Amino acid sequence: MNEIQQILSGIKGGRYGFPAAQRLVADYVVKNYEQIPFLSITALAQNCGVSEKTVVKFCNSLGFEKFTEFKRTFSAYAQSKLIITNKLSSAPAPDGDVFERTMRQDISAIEKTMTLPENREALSDAARRILAAKRVYVTGGRASAALAALLASMLRYLGLQVQELLPGQYAIYEADTARLTLHTYWRLEDHEHPDDFAATTRKVRDLVTDAIERQLVSDVPVATFLSGGLDSSLISAIADANFTAHGRQLQTFSVGYRDNRKYFHATKFQPGADAPYIRKMNEFLHARHHWVTLDTPELVPALYAAVDARDLPGMADVDASLLLFCRQIKPHATVALSGECADEIFGGYPWYRDPAVREKYGFPWAQSTAYRASFLKPGVLGSIDPAAFVDARYRQTLAETSVRPGLSAEEQRMRQMMNLNFKWFMQTLLDRKDRMSMYSGLEVRVPFCDYRIAEYLYSVPWEYKDYRNQEKGLLREAMRGVLPDEVLWRRKSPYPKTWNPSYLAAVSAELRGVLADPAAPILRIIKADALENLLASGADNPIPWYGQLMTTPQTIAWFVQLNYWLEKYKVELV
Numbered sequence: 001m002n003e004i005q006q007i008l009s010g011i012k013g014g015r016y017g018f019p020a021a022q023r024l025v026a027d028y029v030v031k032n033y034e035q036i037p038f039l040s041i042t043a044l045a046q047n048c049g050v051s052e053k054t055v056v057k058f059c060n061s062l063g064f065e066k067f068t069e070f071k072r073t074f075s076a077y078a079q080s081k082l083i084i085t086n087k088l089s090s091a092p093a094p095d096g097d098v099f100e101r102t103m104r105q106d107i108s109a110i111e112k113t114m115t116l117p118e119n120r121e122a123l124s125d126a127a128r129r130i131l132a133a134k135r136v137y138v139t140g141g142r143a144s145a146a147l148a149a150l151l152a153s154m155l156r157y158l159g160l161q162v163q164e165l166l167p168g169q170y171a172i173y174e175a176d177t178a179r180l181t182l183h184t185y186w187r188l189e190d191h192e193h194p195d196d197f198a199a200t201t202r203k204v205r206d207l208v209t210d211a212i213e214r215q216l217v218s219d220v221p222v223a224t225f226l227s228g229g230l231d232s233s234l235i236s237a238i239a240d241a242n243f244t245a246h247g248r249q250l251q252t253f254s255v256g257y258r259d260n261r262k263y264f265h266a267t268k269f270q271p272g273a274d275a276p277y278i279r280k281m282n283e284f285l286h287a288r289h290h291w292v293t294l295d296t297p298e299l300v301p302a303l304y305a306a307v308d309a310r311d312l313p314g315m316a317d318v319d320a321s322l323l324l325f326c327r328q329i330k331p332h333a334t335v336a337l338s339g340e341c342a343d344e345i346f347g348g349y350p351w352y353r354d355p356a357v358r359e360k361y362g363f364p365w366a367q368s369t370a371y372r373a374s375f376l377k378p379g380v381l382g383s384i385d386p387a388a389f390v391d392a393r394y395r396q397t398l399a400e401t402s403v404r405p406g407l408s409a410e411e412q413r414m415r416q417m418m419n420l421n422f423k424w425f426m427q428t429l430l431d432r433k434d435r436m437s438m439y440s441g442l443e444v445r446v447p448f449c450d451y452r453i454a455e456y457l458y459s460v461p462w463e464y465k466d467y468r469n470q471e472k473g474l475l476r477e478a479m480r481g482v483l484p485d486e487v488l489w490r491r492k493s494p495y496p497k498t499w500n501p502s503y504l505a506a507v508s509a510e511l512r513g514v515l516a517d518p519a520a521p522i523l524r525i526i527k528a529d530a531l532e533n534l535l536a537s538g539a540d541n542p543i544p545w546y547g548q549l550m551t552t553p554q555t556i557a558w559f560v561q562l563n564y565w566l567e568k569y570k571v572e573l574v
Contacts, residue, residue, distance in 0.1 A: 228277025231339025
């Protein structure tokens with residue numbers, strides 16, 4: 001490994017510990033090293049949104065005395081990589097190598113686009129039309145979703161008004177009138193449930209099994225996430241049976257954290273550690289299992305990569321850890337199955353089952369709007385009222401919820417709860433999963449999100465779903481015999497987070513570094529004293545930032561992400 005490869009690897013691995021401004025330069029260099037030979041120090045600073053002085057400090061941190069020395073060294077490396085790339089593009093593809101054939105086709109398509117006059121003209125015309133448009137709609141699904149999101153973010157960066165089509169929507173454009181109208185083609189509709197409990201369990205078993213088996217169809221390697229919880233274990237068990245029947249071995253993956261066994265303590269939302277149940281499943285399956293263990297030095301730099309992947313500050317280390325996890329899976333599999341959406345559809349979250357929380361007005365997982373708004377400086381919001389905005393979205397969702405006449409108050413509320421979770425909480429988790437996985441080159445499929453399951457479960461009586469007075473009791477009963485009983489009836493435990501105090505210390509140090517920079521963009525909108533109070537609160541702040549898991553360490557990490565996002569995207573308040 002030469003000098004520049006070592007530097008790039010060190011940057012990716014978080015070896016240098018750059019301040020926030022220098023990290024912008026580092027991220028740009030990693031992604032665009034081949035452009036360095038053609039950039040002046042002024043151009044590089046402008047591209048990164050930093051000063052020329054920051055670029056010089058970045059070069060110094062890497063051991064270069066001057067920018068010219070840094071540029072000269074990178075020029076030699078870029079030239080060597082270009083030669084390798086040219087050789088690759090002209091090399092014959094091995095027979096039967098799908099990846100090589102696909103890459104060759106992509107290279108050919110790009111070359112035609114860049115060389116054929118008609119294509120270049122069409123591309124230029126498309127660009128002119130987009131830039132001249134008053135409003136741009138971008139849509140993309142599955143494999144094209146990440147490209148659509150990238151295009152949307154680039155267009156927003158250029159100042160265009162870009163809007164997204166929501167799930168279940170389509171748009172019709174009328175060329176004569178230049179009018180674009182949005183329509184909804186699918187929504188959850190309430191109806192009389194036709195089946196008794198026994199028939200319901202049989203139907204659920206058939207639907208879930210079929211949904212999982214459908215998602216196993218692929219011409220590339222398929223693996224599964226395995227946390228030892230109900231949802232991922234069911235997927236892994238059914239996938240394992242399918243693979244075994246066809247003479248293949250399934251690969252399963254779990255994620256954990258360094259020293260979590262030492263620091264973990266049970267809570268209402270995380271009643272127990274995953275590892276014992278993962279081991280139980282390892283004994284039960286015929287699969288090859290991979291243990292992925294993450295540590296603080298990896299998690300903190302990944303916060304910034306997670307913002308790159310989402311194009312927004314997200315769920316802090318809950319995002320970052322998933323991104324790192326997907327990177328570990330990618331060398332072994334191209335497709336992975338995961339257990340999202342079961343909790344939303346089968347009523348697994350605590351707010352479904354706790355009457356005090358269930359009946360509380362507002363989004364049950366987001367009850368801290370006032371707390372979040374308290375961090376903002378006076379005048380930042382202008383005429384925007386956060387509480388009124390959230391309330392309007394809540395009431396709109398309730399108004400759009402399908403509830404047939406004659407239902408009890410409890411059944412009406414459960415329809416509302418499912419629709420709230422379906423349209424908001426589930427969308428957040430699916431967006432997270434899609435962004436982090438596709439950014440790592442991994443396609444993640446979610447069998448429980450099968451529309452047939454959602455349609456059927458929407459009208460199922462709550463007493464069925466809450467069988468044995470346990471979360472997802474219906475699903476557990478329906479899948480009896482598929483899993484060991486210890487796993488089948490295990491209490492719900494959410495996606496794992498690190499309990500290591502080193503993580504709190506590390507993200508606190510990152511935020512203190514931001515506060516020490518008078519030019520940090522976050523200080524234009526966030527009260528510095530509020531951030532200082534957050535840093536002083538320790539790990540015991542009782543107010544979650546979002547959901548169940550985002551407590552003090554995650555809240556601090558979110559503000560670190562926010563500052564990075566403001567810097568990278570050059571966000572200005574207008």
